[in-house]
Amino acid sequence: MTHQVRPSDEELWSSITAGDETAFGRLFDRYSRAIYNHAFRLTGSWSTAEDVTQTTFLVAWRRRRKAHLVAGSALPWLLVVATNTVRSEWRSARRWLALLRRVPAAEHADGDLADEVVARLDDERQMAALLAAVRQLPPAEREAVALCLWSGVSYADAASVWGISEVAVRSRVSRARSRLAGLLSEKIQEAKR
Structure with a gap:
């Protein structure tokens, strides 16, 4: 029985830079779930998260020669690409909403909702409430929440991607946690009234 060694991100990226689509597929398999979850946390929408994930990897392929691996990992760079894609x-x-406001709304057919649809809507509702609080944070703290807390990127890797010190990243995360605790506490108190 042979045991295959899993190639590092650096090895994969070297092959990807040379145009190896199979290596890119392996990188996609390795990180697509993390990117998808990151995109959902940023958007609060499963369908938008799917679109963002696809776009992120399309951009990654197009910019494969300009990628910036952090500590040998492609994940932090991919997460930043996903964040920019969400923006x-x-x-x-x-722009679409402005256009849609000028077009009459289409009628929707009523039908039975599947359990999965109900669960997705509930996820999106809960995420929308959390995003409302996160959007009240300053941009640097929002990005720290998305990258470090939600997607699990280390402080050192985030510092490398943003070009700041690890202490600055830790400070952003700490301030974001404190502010979010206060904002969410206010929301809970309002809901109780």
């Missing part, structure tokens, strides 16, 4: 999605969504 672009928000800008596009604002």
Whole structure:
């Protein structure tokens, strides 16, 4: 029985830079779930998270020669690409909403909702409430929450990606936690009234 050694991100990226689609597929398999979860945490929408994940890997393929691996890992760079993709999605969504306000709403057929749809809607509702609190944070703290708390990127890797000290990253996360605790506590008190 032979045991295959899992190639490092650096080895995969070297092959990807040379145009190896199989290596890119392996990288996708390795990180697509993390990117998808990160995108959901940023958007609060499963379907948007799917789109963001696809776009992130499309951008990664197109920019494969310009990628910045952090401590030998492609994940922090991919997470930043996903975050930037979400920002672009928000800008596009604002333009679409402006257009949709001018178009009459279509009628929707009533039907039985599957359990999965109900669960997804509940996830999106809960995430929307959390995102409302996170959006009240300053941009640097929002990014720290998304990258370090939600996606589990180490403080050192986040510092490397952002070009700041690890202490600055820790400070951002700490301030974000404190502010979120206060904001969410206020929401809970309002809900009790």
